[in-house]
Amino acid sequence: MNEPILVMDAVSKAYSAAAPILKDISFSQKAGEFVAVVGPSGCGKTTMLRCIAALMQPDQGQVLHNGMHFFDPPPWLSIVFQDYNRSLFPWLSVRRNVAFGLRDIDKRERDERVQTALQAVALEHAADLYPWQLSGGMQQRCALARSIVVQPKLLLLDEPFASVDAQTRIDLQDMVMDICKKMSLSTLLVTHDIDEAVFMADKVVVLSTRPAHVVEEIAVDLPWPRDQLTTKESPEFLRLRHRVYTLVRHQAQKHAGANREELK
């Protein structure tokens, strides 16, 4: 029980020798924990998630799920991709998209589970529409429903709220926190939004600019349940936000400095 569900042990990855993307990334996630990884755009967050999902293997280091190494995605892992509109099957209705990963169970149970997942993301009314008939926020919820319907233990979210409007974003944040707590999921959220990371997570992992490594891990002890207004106004939230902000800004300045060096 106390064994971490995910361990990143000095993971490095490069698409080409000249441009390393990940450099010695190490952190771990306990079962049931909500971890947010913050890093600037292009720093390699998606690459890291693809290594964690075993969609590709790191060059060095290890990704351990419950202490085991995987060459294919572990059965208890689910992922919501950043490009949600490309990750839904355009030839399947919302209902069938959600049911995509459910096999080897009888039809009645499958229908029930799909219905439950659709309810969890408030999408029952759109079950028979096609993904391309939905708004961005609804597509994202459809992708979310598809990944929770298989009852995973570890859920990876790749900037799931990056391209929706502010109000939708807030609704989605509440929805995701609610689902993760109810299903006692271990969730790994990747984002470039500092407020979002601090607001949602038990632990924030700050990544540097490329090649990405872990700058600092920050425990977030804000009480649950969290509220968009009261939590975000609490001194503890502001303190943590300040701390993460400073780290990220420091990274950005270092990056700018390095660029100036290169130009000289």
Add this chain to the structure above:
Amino acid sequence: MTAKRNHIAPFVWQICTIAALLALWQWAALNHPAPHLPTLQNIAAGYLRLWHGDLLFTAIIPSMSRLAVGFFIAVAVGCVLGLMLGYLRELDPWIRPVLEYLRFIPAVAILPAALLLFGPTDTMRVFVIAFGSVFPVLLAAIDGARRVEPLLLEVARVERLTIPERLFRVVLPAAMPSIFAGVRIALSIALVMMVISELIAADNGLGFYILRNQRLFQTANVYAGVLTIGTIGLVLTLALLALEKRVLAWHRGWRGLANAG
């Protein structure tokens, strides 16, 4: 009111054109009686004779059965092989040169060899039809399978689909629009090969019927046979388009939005 008239106009013109062509033919047939220029009544009578009675069973049905079997084999083989080659790219370098060469052989050229191989049998004719029409399907399936959105394949991997499941549940539907385009071309080639295969050492089928009536100077029957083949081609194409409209409804909506947005 005006919109309605504009809608009707092309249809009226089409009817007029056809009527004018038929009238011209009939005028020529009546004023210059010749064995190679039968009147419309005679052609129509021959046409109707083909669709009921003995001729239905000795001409149309044998042709259609060969067409159906050959075309079905072509579509099945083309899809299965094409999707595998398109998806399992490692296989491609091995098989691609052979394919690229084979597709330049006009299907007609295979006819004498097929006759030697199988004799003047139905197997030979089905083979020729399948050989001729398999390539458009095959190449379209390869092309479609290659252009599957990579993210969808990753979703399939995360959902732990086996490779056959990925082919059937992701690659096939994604390649469907491309496959249908290939199948439409294949259908017209299959019709051509059906007729040609029945011109050699046959004793039934539409091709045989046309050839025999030509030798007997039954010109009206020759034209009736030609028109029958045209009818079959038209009906099959319409059926295919209707099927495509159903199966690819999602694709029109999806692409329509992509173009608009």
